[in-house]
Amino acid sequence: MAERRVNVGWAEGLHARPASIFVRAATASGVPVTIAKSDGTPVNAASMLAVLGLGAHGGEEIVLASEADNAEAALDRLAKLVTEGLEELPETV
Numbered sequence: 112m113a114e115r116r117v118n119v120g121w122a123e124g125l126h127a128r129p130a131s132i133f134v135r136a137a138t139a140s141g142v143p144v145t146i147a148k149s150d151g152t153p154v155n156a157a158s159m160l161a162v163l164g165l166g167a168h169g170g171e172e173i174v175l176a177s178e179a180d181n182a183e184a185a186l187d188r189l190a191k192l193v194t195e196g197l198e199e200l201p202e203t204v
Contacts, residue, residue, distance in 0.1 A: 114176040115186045116149065120196030124168040129196070134159045136192055140185035144177045156189070169196075 121129040137144050137156035145153035146162060149172040154161035156175065167173050173193065175186050191197070 112176055112178050113182040113186050114174060115190040116172055116174050117190045117194045119167050119169050119171050119173060120194045122169040122196070124171065125162055125165060125173075125193075127163075130159060130162045132198065133189070133192060134162055136189055140189065142177050142179040142182050142185045144175060144182070144185065144189065147174045147176075148172070149174055 119125060123129060125133060133146075134157060137146075144156040146156040146165065147153040148165060148167060151165065153174070153176060154165065156162065165173070175189050175193070177186060179185075
């Protein structure tokens with residue numbers, strides 16, 4: 112299983128707009144990805160309700176993970192998005 116531990120870069124955390132940006136990117140990655148608080152239960156990263164339900168705050172550590180064979184690049188992209196609090200994920204990342 113591939114995994115990335117990162118801190119949420121959006122000041123407001125994974126709520127509303129940032130969660131929407133993250134969920135769109137997770138869906139577009141084409142691989143199944145889970146997201147969890149460092150001490151919590153993983154949920155589907157492509158589910159808006161599940162991501163909002165985490166209640167992840169700015170600066171809080173989260174864990175992105177996937178069991179897919181080709182997950183490394185997707186996790187790197189999602190980790191960059193979350194860590195830097197980007198408004199959109201650049202295609203060149």
